[in-house]
Amino acid sequence: MENEGNNKQESVELIEISIVEGNESKDGEVAAKTAKDLFSDFKASDESDYEPDEHDPTDTDSDEPLSKRVKVKKEKGTKSKKDANDNAAKTKKNYSQKYKKEWEAIPSVRPWISESVHGPHYFYCRFCKKDYKCGKTEIFKHMSAMKHKRHLSSTTQGVQQKFMFRGLLCPVVTPFVKSRAKEINYKLINPYAKFLKACGVKGILLNDVVGEGMSLTPDERKSLTEYWATLCKEKNQFLMVQIGGAPLKSVIDMAIHAEKLKVGAIVLMPDLYNRPKNHLDLIRYIKIISDYTEKIPILYHHYPKYTHLTNIDMTSFLLDITGEIETFVGVIYSTNDLQEGLTALTLNPDKYVCFMGTDEVMLGAVASGFTCIMGNSINILPKLAESICQCIKDGEIKSAQASQNLLKKALDNIYCNGDMVATLKAAISIVTNLPMEVVREPLQTVWEGTYTKMKNKLHEIGII
Structure with missing residues (x-):
């Protein structure tokens, strides 16, 4: 009997172990x-x-059909207690x-x-x-x-209370002095900001890729944030600050600084050296930063061409981050994959905002229901971007297509002259007449001859 009892005990333990697979x-x-x-x-x-x-x-x-479940309940009173228990055990076994x-x-x-x-x-x-x-x-x-x-x-x-911005978001550039040190030229920021305000730009993204944020020191980035925070408050513009692409300790410091300034939101790019291995690793990275802030909204900038993170499943990312980081509010998609962006947009629209961040698919994004658009072209052709959005809203498809084609033609004639950031800054200089073309090494400023060639081409196609 004793051996029999031991055998029963062992069998119970085996059943318990098998539950964890x-x-x-x-x-x-x-x-x-x-x-x-x-x-x-x-x-x-x-x-x-x-x-x-x-x-x-x-x-x-149980998922057992309703008719069978009702029948079992009706027959309950006519069966013995033992039969009822046996039937319940059988049902539980069959329909677990x-x-x-x-x-x-x-x-x-x-x-x-x-x-x-x-x-x-x-x-x-x-x-x-x-x-x-x-x-x-x-x-x-x-x-x-x-x-x-x-x-x-x-x-x-x-x-909804934390992040209310909808509309066109402009990733602003950083002006530098024409010197060996390439210090930030703060004197050019105010007239540059006035130009954007006069063109109806309501959203500003600071220290992102076109702003050469990763070429700035953390102190320079914080100083720029303070300067733009004052300007945006005066001009009633929504300010978002990109703080990623730096050592984690510096990123946390910039996040705390941005929250103290009460900027509209912070935007994160991943660590560009210790890149996340999968979407869970990325969530963990964002979680670490959010633990040092309290209320400031956080967005992730998905820019695989720049970060080389092509293995991140953004659908799984948005599903798994749900409920884990309460201050996480959305994603900026700097990719031409409109279908992937649309999947993210419709995944959980009540909880997450989704920006489409490429000029080339602006028309398709607006037509697909995107209400948040970020584009480099907003630095030089904000009215053209606004026209695309308004024409789609009014149902004027042909006019929207014409605006998109002109936008593409302008960007093709700009970017064909070299690096995206350097040529974009040269185009801003041409349009605004402000000396904004200087970039910080290791990027190379557009050569004077190329600058003149670009200016003539933009005049030829009617941009200036």
Whole structure:
């Protein structure tokens, strides 16, 4: 009898072990599958936040057809207690639900559901930060729970209050003095800002790629932020500051500085040396920075041509970051892949804003429903970009196409003369008559002969 008892005990232990499937490290720790594994300890719950109605025959974890479930309830009183228990055990065994990937395709479920690290019989809610037992019925019960609705409502309202900007965003350049040191020429910033304001530009992005932010020291970037913050406050413009592309400690310092100045938002590019290996690594990087700030909205600038991060799945990124970083509000897409940007736009529009950040697909982006556009051309042809948006809004497709074609023609004649940043700054100098063409090494300023050639070409096509 004693041996028999030991055998039973061993069998129970084996059953318990089999519940946790795969994904364990050599040290017995469960490997990270989703973003939540990186930051907190989570416990699975066998209980729903939904309070079931005892008289409702549909309130069950099972996906068994309704007619069969109602029949079981009617026959309950005629069966013995033992038969009822046997029947319940059999039902539980036959209809124990496992997580199904197809549930993520349900529009109302997709923004918040994901797999659980506690095994295939659980699902995880990103909004509530909790794991629950699986079952399609149980998922919809949870979605109807007041707790889930409160989390959804508070998250959405918080994001809407934090980031209200919609429209055209201009990534501004940084003027330099014509000297060996190439110091920042602050005297040119005010007339440059006046030109943008006169052209109707309402959004400013500072220290990004065209602003040569990665060629500036952290102190220079903070000094520029202070200068532009004052100008934008005077001119009632929305200021966003790019703080990435520097050592993490400097990025955190710039984030804290930007929040103290009360800028509209901070924009992050990844560490350009220790690049993220996957989207979870990127989420962890953003999480570290957000832990040092409290309320400032954070956006990620997806620019694979510049960062060489081509292995980041942005759909998985936006799904897994949901509920993990409350101050994260969206993405800037500097890519010609309009379909990928559109997927991000429609993934969770109540929570995330999505900028299309390339001039070449501006027409397609606006026609597809993008209300936030960033373009380098806004530095020189803001009215043309505004015309594309307005013509689409008014249904004047041919006029919008004509504006897009002219914009493309202008940019082709600018960028064919060398590096994108250097040629863009030369074009700004031509249009504004301000000496903005100087770039900081290792970039090379456009040669004088090329500058004259570009000026003549822009005059020929009617830009100036």
